[in-house]
Amino acid sequence: MEKIKNTFLEHKTPLMFVLPAVIFFTLFKIFPILNLFWLSIHQVDKDIGDFIGFKNYLKLIHDQVFWLSLKNTTIIVILVVFFGTIFGYLAALLLTEDFKGQKLFRILIFIPVVTTVSIIAVVWKMMYYPANSGMLNSLLAYFNIPAQQWLADPKLALYALTVPLIWRIIGYNMMIFIAALKGVDKNQLEAAQVEGANWWQKLIYIIIPATKYAINMVLILAVLRTYKVFVPAYVMTSGDPQHKTETIATWIYKQSFRYWDMSYGAALAVVLFLIIMVLTIFQKKFQSE
Amino acid sequence: MLSLESKKETITIKVLKYFCLIIISIFMILPFLWMISASFKSPGEINLLHYSLIPKNFTFSNYLYAFFKLNIWKYFFNSVVVAFFGVILQTIVCSLAAYALARFEFPGSVFLITIFIGTMMLPDAALMVPLFRILRTFGLINNYAGMILPIVPWGFSVFMLSEFFKEIPAELEESARIDGASALTIFTKIILPLSKPVFGAVFIFSFIMVWDQFIIPLLVANSQSIMTLPLWLANLSSETSSNRTIVAAATTLATIPSIIIFLLFQRNFIQGLTSGAVKG
Known part of the structure; x- marks a missing residue:
């Protein structure tokens, strides 16, 4: 006891400095995540908290909407990672060197990153307005393509939901790639030039290998950010039509706050947490290499 | 190219x-x-x-119409209140911790910084249920505090600030300490003035992060009068009766603050963003 007291007095200053943060982090981050596991194995509808074991996890295995939401989220992740990385890299290649208008283009491409997700989701939802007068439908009309239902079309909705997510990540990826491309060895490029390499060969054999680290970084960050996607899906479709755009996160929300089955919502959330955690560990391991 | x-x-x-x-x-x-x-x-x-x-x-x-019939300024005001107190509290709490973790070694310091930064990976959506129950226990549903307090702990802010504080030479503080200045005086009189640039970046990130909040207001704001702008807009757009032109006017007004902040501080913003991504 005496020893603890002495250690405390010895480090009183830093401990007082971190104390507020410890309280806040514990209350709103650490405790919730620990509580989540507890909730998932107890029945908490009426706040009694009877132990129910792994009933919720069994329910989850037989929950078709859960599997559909996992599939939908995975499709979204793959599309966002693929197109977000390619367009981000392309934009970065075009915008690394100084030229007239470079700054303006960078700002235009980056602006979606700083806008508010939910507000931008509202804007896209209105652009997808399903009547003939909707903006995208009137664009299609120019090419004589019939009007689409977009977010209301079971076949199209998931892809329509994904486009704004790609749109919003391009600028972010671009900035990371620009930082990486600045570090590419100029001499090596010039040597290749002398030896008659064309731009494609330079891109494949010199530039991409030299920016491998940034590419991996962008891929992993995009996967991590997209698996937990909630706000755009909630605002634009709320999982409709027929759960075709349900993501893991919207399903957690609906189970917990629409059907008020918080225990089941918690079990779903544990799954989302585990997905993110496995991916993060994978990332850390990769990063340390 | x-x-x-x-x-x-x-x-x-x-x-x-x-x-x-x-x-x-x-x-x-x-x-x-x-x-x-x-x-x-x-x-x-x-x-x-x-x-x-x-x-x-x-x-x-x-x-x-958005101004006088829908009273958009009310929700704008709610958002400003949450953003103002959220950013201030977040920066105070996180910078104090970041300073202690960057400057002092004490039992558990490595553990703490790992945990603080580690919370960055926690998906908000996964924490909805426990967070809601905690806020309800403390009676924070349907008031400003319920929307402000949960955004105070932010691993990114601790990370960015502690990285910066480590760069400040320790000799600057030594002489002040010999003169008998307390740690808090050293922090406010020596460290803070040296850290203006990084605080600029942290404020901007913090503002964008707080202005972007949706899940916490969704859990907390039951009555319309306390809704933040993004939440109110999402509700407005899902009412079939609302007119697209009016929603468009409201979204335009709501987008302006983030864009102004970004254009004013874009240099800090982009630097912080890329360094954070590469290191974190």
Whole structure:
């Protein structure tokens, strides 16, 4: 006891400095995540908290909407990672060197990153307005393509939901790639030039290998950010039509706050947490290499 | 294109480059153009079949309606209150911790910084249920504090600030300590003035992060009078009765603060963003 007291007095200053943060982090981050596991194995509808074991996890295995939401989220992740990385890299290649208008283009491409997700989701939802007068439908009309239902079309909705997510990540990826491309060895490029390499060969054999680290970084960050996607899906479709755009996160929300089955919502959330955690560990391991 | 054709960039390549950039840029700003253009159209015009980005008859009626009939300023005010106190509290709490963790070694310091930064990976959506129950226990549902307090702990802020504090030479503090200054005095009188640039960046990130909040207000704000702007807008847009031109005017107003902040501080913003991503 005496020893603890002495250690405390010895480090009183830093401990007082971190104390507020410890309280806040514990209350709103650490405790919730620990509580989540507890909730998932107890029945908490009426706040009694009877132990129910792994009933919720069994329910989850037989929950078709859960599997559909996992599939939908995975499709979204793959599309966002693929197109977000390619367009981000392309934009970065075009915008690394100084030229007239470079700054303006960078700002235009980056602006979606700083806008508010939910507000931008509202804007896209209105652009997808399903009547003939909707903006995208009137664009299609120019090419004589019939009007689409977009977010209301079971076949199209998931892809329509994904486009704004790609749109919003391009600028972010671009900035990371620009930082990486600045570090590419100029001499090596010039040597290749002398030896008659064309731009494609330079891109494949010199530039991409030299920016491998940034590419991996962008891929992993995009996967991590997209698996937990909630706000755009909630605002634009709320999982409709027929759960075709349900993501893991919207399903957690609906189970917990629409059907008020918080225990089941918690079990779903544990799954989302585990997905993110496995991916993060994978990332850390990769990063340390 | 990154020295791909550094010696002789032919006209064709130049044209191609600008063409690609213009296509990408149009795709990026199209939603903003649509939003602004729709906000100046009359409800009749937006339902016309032949779409035009430039309104035929400019009208401010959507903005007036958003202001005086829908009282958008109320939700704007709610958002400002949450953002103001959220950013201030977050920066105070996180910078104190970051300073202690960057400067002192004490039992558990490594553990703490790992945990603080580690919380960055926790998905908000996964914490909805426990967070809601905690807030309910403390009676924080349906008030400002319920929307402000949960955003105070932010691993990114601790990370960025502690990285910066480590760079400040320790000798600067030593002499003050010998003169008998307390740690808090050293922090406010020596460290803070030296850290103006990094605080600039942290404030901007913090503001964008707080302004972007949706899940916590969704859990906390039951009654419309306390809703933040993003939450209220999402509700407005899902009411079938609401007119697209009015929603467009409201979204335009709601987007302005983030864009102004970004344009004013873009240099800090982009630097912080790339360094954070590469290190974190």
